[in-house]
Amino acid sequence: MSELIKEEGPQKGAGQQKVSRRNLLADLAKATVGLAAGVAVLSASAGQVEAESSTPQLAPSPAPLAKQIPQDQLILRMQRELYKALQKPAEQRQWAMVIDQRKCVGCSSCTVACKAENKLPPGVVYRPVIEEEYGTFPNVSRRFLPRPCMHCTNPPCIKVCPVAATYKQKDGIVVIDYDKCIGCRYCISACPYGARTFDWGEYYTEGTPELEKYELEPAFEYGEKRARVKHNSPINNTRKCHFCLHRLNEGMLPMCVTTCIGRATYFGDKSDPESLVSELIGSSRVMRLKEELGTEPNLYYLV
Amino acid sequence: MQKRLYYILLLILTGVGFWALGVRFMDGMSVTHLTSYFSWGLWVVFYIFFIGLSAGSFLLSTMIYVFRMHALERVGRLSLLSALFSLIAGLMFVLIDLGHPERFWHTLVYRNMSSVLEWEIHFYLLYILLVLGELWLVMRDDLSAMATNDTGIRGTLGKILSLGYRTAPTQEGQAKQAHTVERWVKILGIIGIPMALGVHGGTGSIFAVQIAKPYWNSSIVPIIFIVSALVSGSALVTFLYSFFGEKDAEKPNVLASLSNLLIMFIGIDLILVFAEFLIGLYSGIPQDMQSLKAVVAGQYGPIFWIGQIGLAALLPIVLISLSHKNGSDLMKGLAGLSTVIGIIAVRINLILPAYVSPQIPSLEKAYVDSRLVYSYFPSSIEILTSIGIIALVVLLFSVAWELLPVVSNSGHQTSGRRTESYEINTKGPTHTA
Numbered sequence A: 001m002s003e004l005i006k007e008e009g010p011q012k013g014a015g016q017q018k019v020s021r022r023n024l025l026a027d028l029a030k031a032t033v034g035l036a037a038g039v040a041v042l043s044a045s046a047g048q049v050e051a052e053s054s055t056p057q058l059a060p061s062p063a064p065l066a067k068q069i070p071q072d073q074l075i076l077r078m079q080r081e082l083y084k085a086l087q088k089p090a091e092q093r094q095w096a097m098v099i100d101q102r103k104c105v106g107c108s109s110c111t112v113a114c115k116a117e118n119k120l121p122p123g124v125v126y127r128p129v130i131e132e133e134y135g136t137f138p139n140v141s142r143r144f145l146p147r148p149c150m151h152c153t154n155p156p157c158i159k160v161c162p163v164a165a166t167y168k169q170k171d172g173i174v175v176i177d178y179d180k181c182i183g184c185r186y187c188i189s190a191c192p193y194g195a196r197t198f199d200w201g202e203y204y205t206e207g208t209p210e211l212e213k214y215e216l217e218p219a220f221e222y223g224e225k226r227a228r229v230k231h232n233s234p235i236n237n238t239r240k241c242h243f244c245l246h247r248l249n250e251g252m253l254p255m256c257v258t259t260c261i262g263r264a265t266y267f268g269d270k271s272d273p274e275s276l277v278s279e280l281i282g283s284s285r286v287m288r289l290k291e292e293l294g295t296e297p298n299l300y301y302l303v
Numbered sequence B: 001m002q003k004r005l006y007y008i009l010l011l012i013l014t015g016v017g018f019w020a021l022g023v024r025f026m027d028g029m030s031v032t033h034l035t036s037y038f039s040w041g042l043w044v045v046f047y048i049f050f051i052g053l054s055a056g057s058f059l060l061s062t063m064i065y066v067f068r069m070h071a072l073e074r075v076g077r078l079s080l081l082s083a084l085f086s087l088i089a090g091l092m093f094v095l096i097d098l099g100h101p102e103r104f105w106h107t108l109v110y111r112n113m114s115s116v117l118e119w120e121i122h123f124y125l126l127y128i129l130l131v132l133g134e135l136w137l138v139m140r141d142d143l144s145a146m147a148t149n150d151t152g153i154r155g156t157l158g159k160i161l162s163l164g165y166r167t168a169p170t171q172e173g174q175a176k177q178a179h180t181v182e183r184w185v186k187i188l189g190i191i192g193i194p195m196a197l198g199v200h201g202g203t204g205s206i207f208a209v210q211i212a213k214p215y216w217n218s219s220i221v222p223i224i225f226i227v228s229a230l231v232s233g234s235a236l237v238t239f240l241y242s243f244f245g246e247k248d249a250e251k252p253n254v255l256a257s258l259s260n261l262l263i264m265f266i267g268i269d270l271i272l273v274f275a276e277f278l279i280g281l282y283s284g285i286p287q288d289m290q291s292l293k294a295v296v297a298g299q300y301g302p303i304f305w306i307g308q309i310g311l312a313a314l315l316p317i318v319l320i321s322l323s324h325k326n327g328s329d330l331m332k333g334l335a336g337l338s339t340v341i342g343i344i345a346v347r348i349n350l351i352l353p354a355y356v357s358p359q360i361p362s363l364e365k366a367y368v369d370s371r372l373v374y375s376y377f378p379s380s381i382e383i384l385t386s387i388g389i390i391a392l393v394v395l396l397f398s399v400a401w402e403l404l405p406v407v408s409n410s411g412h413q414t415s416g417r418r419t420e421s422y423e424i425n426t427k428g429p430t431h432t433a
Ligand code: SF4
Pocket: A148, A149, A150, A151, A152, A155, A156, A157, A158, A174, A190, A191, A192, A193, A194, A195, A196, A240, A295
């Protein structure tokens, strides 16, 4: 990540950057105004992340890259770490996600990518981006909070399920067995983060002359091919973010990570101390939502 | 004539309800106005309402069969019968609230020991067996009489339901049988007390254990569930007995005892609710505050003040104290009715206000969808199915009341040789009948 700074460093000059950094740290509101400078600063503050230049073993690159820019190296690093983690037995890896709020621009492309990847119907959303507003005019600033499932270490949702349809996998991912779930919605109430939504069996093109075909196409959640037709699950089931388990198992990063335009979402194996997420979790900027409830989320934010 | 009209009305309502149920099962959960952020609604309200009625009626019956409150012996079977039918209604409401009702059996096959709901479903099933067993025991002599003396449907029913049991011909044998009944009813009742407490306290715990909802997440919630169950159970029995129970010399005494119990339960309930609100409002935890404000002065205000405070507390207290003066049975019955209706308001306010505040501020603005909002009003299908289920259960209850020896014969044999022991009015005040 330190390369990010280098990218802008030469034009600005080191001294100039230092000044702007101090100002920005003193006044958070201003920091969000100048986006380019902001990116530079926050990359600096998370600067423990090692440089990517000395990485010859990028062998299983999913697609040839047109231009090697540093941000893409981060995604390649995550990709490589994903392969590494998948080599281990499931119980030795602990998937975790880190979201850098200073990098998030609130574009909601993760929300949309997730909707598309999992073919989510109306009313079902796994990763909305909450807009937080601070201050009063004219001193206002905004911050964005993408909210997937926290994949809590002590998930209240799992405790309450009467049929054990929702459970925690060995790798830490909280999943729902659609064929077991009776749709009682107890877990929805029990989740302190509002991370579970119900599939009401609705379609976007309902009430139009024809249900569009794309709505009936199968999705591949949990590696199962399921078309939303008739009363078949997942219709009338509870649904939630599963860190794109079906992609992970094929060696691909979650869709939201891949698609994030600000490269604000990081994903990896928390139990590997060398992984990118482990490094980021060590930052002093780290926070988790509703710590006081003891749910121990595996979703970290950098504020 | 009146009776026929009553049954026709019930049949029509049941019919409409069945149509609505058909729509619900055809179209799935999309017929509701529930949302993912407001995920339980009218059906759950009625579910806890009926489970409460059931537990309350049952606990009332234990006062008779276990604690020997003889003043109430007349309504023992009635309370057991209403416990049974209320439970059936409650279970029907949980069933239609499931996204996949056809998978209800999963609850018995796939275990999750840490789920309160899982435990509750087992509790309900055991409890239904217990109520049935107890009901059969206290009615078996009458059923046997029906089997031997009656012809037609009552005779057949007696033959089937008595399960081959016949009252002994001799005095001696009868005494022995009566003794057995007395003992077993007492044993079942004693088992039943923790069970009924578990049934409704546990139902309250379904809500109380949720750390995500500060409005529920309090140890007073299960207690309020139990006490309000007692309120509703005794209110229902008071109402039924006063309006439909046979008029005789004992009736005023029985009603006086019942209504005194009712007042006592209402009093305790009020104290608990007061405590809950006072502590909640004083503490001022934001998410909790939003719910409490919605109840006291917000969109649930009318339901709270008119229903919970007016119909379920003040009106019955006034009616009952007036009735003590003029000895009116009708007024006590009305007090019961008003309480039962008021308890629906209590149940509404126990469930719905928990959903008015977002789990994370502004979550509802993050992704705008009609199924992602923190407001709810039941859809017509939700209302019609509810009316239908209630009509069906009232219908079944009425038929059972007509065909089975529920109140009429209960002067004797309910618990052996206690026929003449009505003179002690344990709780009731002295009054003129
Ligand atoms: S965020 Fe909610 S749904 Fe996800 S694991 Fe935690 S409690 Fe369960």
